[in-house]
Amino acid sequence: xxxxxxxxxxxxGDFWAVAGADLAVEEGEIVGLIxxxxxxxxxxxxxxxxxxQPTSGRILFNGVDVTRASPEAHAxxxxxxxxxxxxxxxxxxxxxxxxxxxxLRHPQRNDAREHARRIVEMTGLRPEQAxxxxxxxxxxxxxIARVLATEPRxxxxxxxxxxxxxRELQEAxxxxxxxxxxxxxxxxxEHIMEVIMTLTRRVLVFNQGRVIASGTPEEVVRDDAVIxxxxxxxxxxxxxxxxxx
Amino acid sequence: MKYFLSPRVGVCVLAALLLLFPIVFSDxxxxxxxxxxxxxxxxxxxxNIVGGYAGQVSVGHSMFFGLGAYTxxxxxxxxxxxxxxxxxxxxxxxxxxxxVIGMPTFRLTGHYFSMATIAVAELIRIFTGTxxxxxxxxxxxxxxxxxxxWDLTFRSELPYYYIFLAVLAVVLLTTxxxxxxxxxxxLQAIKASERAARSLGVPVRLTKLNALALSAAFTSAAGSxxxxxxxxxxxxxxxxxxxSVQMLIVAALGGAGTLFGPLIGALILVPxxxxxxxxxxxxxxxxxxIIYGGIIVLIARFEPGGLCDLWRRFATRIxxxxxxx
Numbered sequence: 001x002x003x004x005x006x007x008x009x010x011x012x013g014d015f016w017a018v019a020g021a022d023l024a025v026e027e028g029e030i031v032g033l034i035x036x037x038x039x040x041x042x043x044x045x046x047x048x049x050x051x052x053q054p055t056s057g058r059i060l061f062n063g064v065d066v067t068r069a070s071p072e073a074h075a076x077x078x079x080x081x082x083x084x085x086x087x088x089x090x091x092x093x094x095x096x097x098x099x100x101x102x103x104l105r106h107p108q109r110n111d112a113r114e115h116a117r118r119i120v121e122m123t124g125l126r127p128e129q130a131x132x133x134x135x136x137x138x139x140x141x142x143x144i145a146r147v148l149a150t151e152p153r154x155x156x157x158x159x160x161x162x163x164x165x166x167r168e169l170q171e172a173x174x175x176x177x178x179x180x181x182x183x184x185x186x187x188x189x190e191h192i193m194e195v196i197m198t199l200t201r202r203v204l205v206f207n208q209g210r211v212i213a214s215g216t217p218e219e220v221v222r223d224d225a226v227i228x229x230x231x232x233x234x235x236x237x238x239x240x241x242x243x244x245x
Numbered sequence: 246m247k248y249f250l251s252p253r254v255g256v257c258v259l260a261a262l263l264l265l266f267p268i269v270f271s272d273x274x275x276x277x278x279x280x281x282x283x284x285x286x287x288x289x290x291x292x293n294i295v296g297g298y299a300g301q302v303s304v305g306h307s308m309f310f311g312l313g314a315y316t317x318x319x320x321x322x323x324x325x326x327x328x329x330x331x332x333x334x335x336x337x338x339x340x341x342x343x344x345v346i347g348m349p350t351f352r353l354t355g356h357y358f359s360m361a362t363i364a365v366a367e368l369i370r371i372f373t374g375t376x377x378x379x380x381x382x383x384x385x386x387x388x389x390x391x392x393x394x395w396d397l398t399f400r401s402e403l404p405y406y407y408i409f410l411a412v413l414a415v416v417l418l419t420t421x422x423x424x425x426x427x428x429x430x431x432l433q434a435i436k437a438s439e440r441a442a443r444s445l446g447v448p449v450r451l452t453k454l455n456a457l458a459l460s461a462a463f464t465s466a467a468g469s470x471x472x473x474x475x476x477x478x479x480x481x482x483x484x485x486x487x488x489s490v491q492m493l494i495v496a497a498l499g500g501a502g503t504l505f506g507p508l509i510g511a512l513i514l515v516p517x518x519x520x521x522x523x524x525x526x527x528x529x530x531x532x533x534x535i536i537y538g539g540i541i542v543l544i545a546r547f548e549p550g551g552l553c554d555l556w557r558r559f560a561t562r563i564x565x566x567x568x569x570x
Contacts, residue, residue: 051440071440071443071444072443072446072447072448072449074444075444080444081444083440083441083444087438087440088438089433089437089441090437091433092434092437096430096433099430100434101445103427103430103446107427109425112427146441147445149445
């Protein structure tokens with residue numbers, strides 16, 4: 001098992017954002033995390049990435065306990081992440097942005113530069129373009145390129161494909177697929193069902209800090225608890241009556 | 246046009262101008278302005294490493310400047326050592342102080358580091374003023390007459406000018422080397438987003454600490470140069486907040502986080518200060534604060550990137566026009 005989260009909780013005062021979540025990801029999988037707004041998936045995601053420390057529970061990566069490890073240690077271990085709002089290094093060029101990530105495995109400047117160039121080429125960005133001049137699609141792509149440069153074994157994508165036009169979305173899906181084919185395991189938080197349905201084979205649905213359903217994308221969209229979580233209590237009976245998920 | 250805008254040509258022209266300045270302007274008044282300009286450029290370039298590149302705004306850098314200023318004269322007063330011998334010790338002490346301050350404050354986010362630096366600098370200033378070993382409020386005096394070349398006590402400004410210029414060259418070359426290496430990339434990433442930098446494996450605290458230590462060492466060297474030239478130091482001229490503010494403003498005016506920004510800032514601010522002092526004499530002593538305040542407002546409102554950023558935009562526009570023609 002590459003990633004294992006066991007009974008992870010995260011409390012902010014009396015409020016339990018994550019109330020005992022489990023997740024197990026095999027090497028080579030693409031797993032989707034979905035759920036309505038405020039379901040706790042981003043908090044859970046931040047715990048997986050080391051950005052937040054869980055209140056209780058354990059997170060194992062490749063058999064090593066990383067529950068209390070820093071984000072830097074996560075990156076060194078091989079866990080990479082993107083951000084919902086891409087945190088571009090504005091004053092740096094695209095190539096420089098990616099070089100920051102490349103330095104993790106290539107401490108020498110020339111090696112890091114060369115590795116960064118390969119990643120930039122693969123993600124279809126212009127190396128000399130200034131970070132600040134990128135639009136949303138470019139920033140999302142740069143976020144992925146930067147983390148890819150750290151050569152992660154596990155990639156955590158936090159709504160990395162949100163806010164794109166249909167054409168940009170197709171390109172981004174193709175990019176994620178290429179990354180996966182190169183041997184990177186992926187956990188993806190996404191609201192766009194097209195992304196989940198196209199890319200993932202297994203989905204976990206979050207609601208009120210808990211995993212309420214898991215299975216293939218086709219299974220979870222028909223799950224009563226999922227329909228109720230997204231559409232409210234009345235929707236389940238309506239869905240049954242109409243015969244639609 | 247292409248050659249006019251080339252950075253390499255610009256650096257060569259700047260180096261030639263700086264080397265020739267005291268020969269062309271041989272009057273002691275102009276040479277003194279030149280020395281003051283170099284000292285301001287060295288201090289601001291040192292501040293720039295942590296304040297500009299890493300974005301950790303220190304408003305108490307005078308503590309390192311003061312350490313560098315006091316140490317040579319303290320050793321001279323206690324044991325008759327040439328002030329030059331105290332310079333490396335001052336730098337080591339400054340590095341130690343940087344580590345002591347950086348370790349707890351870099352754990353925090355936001356403006357805690359800035360607040361901590363002000364507090365420590367002020368505490369040291371007050372403490373120094375009451376400590377008889379370092380001369381209390383009166384301060385310390387260096388050798389009045391040179392016992393040898395190693396005392397670095399000269400009548401002319403010329404040797405000081407070239408010594409200061411050599412130190413400035415070392416600071417700038419070091420900064421240029423930092424810019425090109427992993428350390429420099431990490432500093433810029435930390436400035437832009439600590440969270441994102443951390444997620445890419447950047448050891449944020451250690452990198453900031455190294456930047457502060459390097460910056461502190463150079464600032465201490467600036468303090469030592471100051472005291473070697475003036476031969477006197479007291480708590481206010483070593484640890485006063487105006488010294489820290491001047492470093493910050495010189496760097497911000499030229500362009501914080503750029504190699505030549507502090508140099509350009511000093512080139513504008515030092516003559517401006519000298520002119521204000523000449524025009525208004527002793528009655529205009531508060532004018533420095535007004536100038537600083539005005540510059541802060543103007544930079545914050547119109548050019549947060551400083552004059553270097555303005556020049557970059559201007560040069561890009563000219564370059565594009567020249568290319569299109």
